[in-house]
Amino acid sequence: MAPSTPRFDFDLFVIGGGSAGVRAARMAGQRGARVALAECAELGGTCVNVGCIPKKLYSYAAGYAEAFEEAPGYGWQIDSAPRFDWARLKAARAREIHRLNGVYEGLLDGARVTLLRGWAQLVDGHTVQVEGRRHTARHVLIATGGAPFVPDVPGKELVQVSDAMFDLPTFPRRLLVIGAGYIGCEFASIYRALGAEVTLLHRGAHILNGFDHDVREFLAREMGRAGIDLRLNQEAASFTEGEGGEIVATLARGQRVAADVVLVAAGRRPLTAGLGLEEAGVKLDGRGAVVVDAEYRSSVPSVLAIGDVSTRIQLTPVALAEAMVVVDRLFGEGRRTMDYDYIPTAVFTHPSVGTCGHTEMEARSRFGEVRIFNSEFKPLRHTLSGRGERCFMKLVVDAKSDRVVGLHMVGADAGEIVQGFAVAMRAGATKADFDRTIGIHPTAAEEFVTMREPTVG
Numbered sequence: 001m002a003p004s005t006p007r008f009d010f011d012l013f014v015i016g017g018g019s020a021g022v023r024a025a026r027m028a029g030q031r032g033a034r035v036a037l038a039e040c041a042e043l044g045g046t047c048v049n050v051g052c053i054p055k056k057l058y059s060y061a062a063g064y065a066e067a068f069e070e071a072p073g074y075g076w077q078i079d080s081a082p083r084f085d086w087a088r089l090k091a092a093r094a095r096e097i098h099r100l101n102g103v104y105e106g107l108l109d110g111a112r113v114t115l116l117r118g119w120a121q122l123v124d125g126h127t128v129q130v131e132g133r134r135h136t137a138r139h140v141l142i143a144t145g146g147a148p149f150v151p152d153v154p155g156k157e158l159v160q161v162s163d164a165m166f167d168l169p170t171f172p173r174r175l176l177v178i179g180a181g182y183i184g185c186e187f188a189s190i191y192r193a194l195g196a197e198v199t200l201l202h203r204g205a206h207i208l209n210g211f212d213h214d215v216r217e218f219l220a221r222e223m224g225r226a227g228i229d230l231r232l233n234q235e236a237a238s239f240t241e242g243e244g245g246e247i248v249a250t251l252a253r254g255q256r257v258a259a260d261v262v263l264v265a266a267g268r269r270p271l272t273a274g275l276g277l278e279e280a281g282v283k284l285d286g287r288g289a290v291v292v293d294a295e296y297r298s299s300v301p302s303v304l305a306i307g308d309v310s311t312r313i314q315l316t317p318v319a320l321a322e323a324m325v326v327v328d329r330l331f332g333e334g335r336r337t338m339d340y341d342y343i344p345t346a347v348f349t350h351p352s353v354g355t356c357g358h359t360e361m362e363a364r365s366r367f368g369e370v371r372i373f374n375s376e377f378k379p380l381r382h383t384l385s386g387r388g389e390r391c392f393m394k395l396v397v398d399a400k401s402d403r404v405v406g407l408h409m410v411g412a413d414a415g416e417i418v419q420g421f422a423v424a425m426r427a428g429a430t431k432a433d434f435d436r437t438i439g440i441h442p443t444a445a446e447e448f449v450t451m452r453e454p455t456v457g
Contacts, residue, residue, distance in 0.1 A: 018045020155239030346415030354418030
C-alpha cells in the first residue's frame with residue numbers, strides 16, 4: 001500500500017520508542033512513509049535500558065565469580081580473593097546503555113523518522129497530542145511496552161522493582177526476592193553469584209510457572225545447590241523498616257525475613273494508563289492490554305498495537321517480528337505473517353534455561369500420545385572444576401508424526417544451544433532426524449542427538 005496523501009501530517013505515528021516501536025518506525029521510514037515517533041524516556045525501551053541487555057551483562061558478571069571458584073581445579077593458583085566492585089560494574093553498564101541509546105536514535109535519523117520527545121496521548125483514531133501539540137496520522141501504532149507491577153501490600157513503598165536492580169546505591173548483603181517467575185529467578189541467581197545472601201519467596205508450589213515441570217523442578221534444585229533459600233507456598237503480607245535500616249517482610253503465616261533490599265517481581269502490566277486509549281474508543285482487557293485482532297488492529301481500525309502492550313506473547317524478538325508484519329501490511333505487499341508456534345526463549349539463571357515448543361503437559365493435551373526423552377548429567381567442565389552443578393535436557397516427541405514438539409534444557413549456554421535447535425523444530429524435524437544427526441564431541445549439545453531410549457511413552 002502506497003503512503004497516504006498529505007491529508008495527514010504523517011502516514012504512521014508510533015507511540016513508544018522501545019524495540020518494537022523503533023523497528024516499526026525505521027522500517028516504515030525506509031519504505032518511504034512519513035513517520036513520527038514519540039518517546040518520553042530513553043530510546044530502546046525496557047529491553048535496552050532495564051531489561052534484556054543490562055540483565056545479560058550482569059549475568060556475565062556473575063559468571064566470573066563462578067569461574068574464579070572453578071579456576072583452581074584447572075591449575076590456576078589465585079593468591080588473593082577476587083574483589084567485586086559494584087560501582088565499576090554499574091558505570092560500565094551505564095556507558096554501554098548510553099551507547100545503545102545513541103545507536104537507536106541514529107537508526108531513526110537515518111530512516112528520516114521525526115522524533116518527538118515527550119508524553120503522547122491519543123486524542124482520536126487519527127490524532128496524537130505530544131506536549132500540548134497535536135499531530136495527525138493515517139495510522140497510529142501503540143508500542144509502549146509494559147512496566148513492573150507491585151501488589152497493594154502495606155509497606156510496598158519500601159520495596160524495589162526490577163528496573164531499579166541495576167543501579168542500587170550499594171550492593172546488598174541480603175536480598176529478598178518476592179516472586180519466582182523468570183525475572184525473580186534471574187535476579188536471585190545473579191545476586192547470589194555476585195555474593196549476596198538470597199531468599200526467594202513464592203506463593204506458588206513451583207517456580208517458573210508455564211515452563212515444563214521437569215525444568216522447574218531441576219532448576220529449583222540447582223538454585224538451592226547454589227545457596228539460594230527457596231521458600232515456596234509462602235506470601236509476604238507486609239513490609240516494614242527495621243531499626244538498622246533493613247526491610248522486614250512479614251509473611252502471611254507470621255514469619256519474618258529481614259533483608260537490605262526487597263525485590264518484588266510479581267509480573268508486569270501493559271503501559272496504557274494516561275495514553276487516552278479508552279477515551280478514544282480503544283478497547284483494553286482486564287490487565288489493561290490493548291485488545292487486537294489477527295492483524296494487530298484495535299477496536300479503532302486506524303490504531304494498532306504490538307509488543308508487550310498488546311494481548312500477545314511478551315518477548316522482545318516477538319515484538320520485533322510483529323513490527324515487521326505491521327509495516328509490511330501497511331506499507332508493503334502484506335505477505336509477511338507471524339507464527340507463534342515454536343518460539344524459543346531463555347531464562348538467564350545460573351544455570352540458564354533454554355526452551356522451544358511445548359511442555360510435556362501441553363503436548364499431551366494437543367497431540368495425545370507423546371514420547372519423552374530426557375538426560376541429566378554432570379557436564380565435562382565440572383569434572384575438574386569442583387562444582388556440583390548438573391545439566392538437564394528433555395525432548396518431547398509426538399508419537400504419531402515422530403516430530404520433536406518440545407525441547408528443553410537447563411545448563412550452561414542453554415539459550416545459545418536451543419536457538420540452533422529451534423530452526424530445526426520450525427522446519428518440522430523428527431526424532432529420526434535428530435538421531436541421524438552427528439553430534440559435536442565433546443559438547444553438552446550433542447546429548448540432544450544421542451538420546452535413544454524414551455523415558456516415558
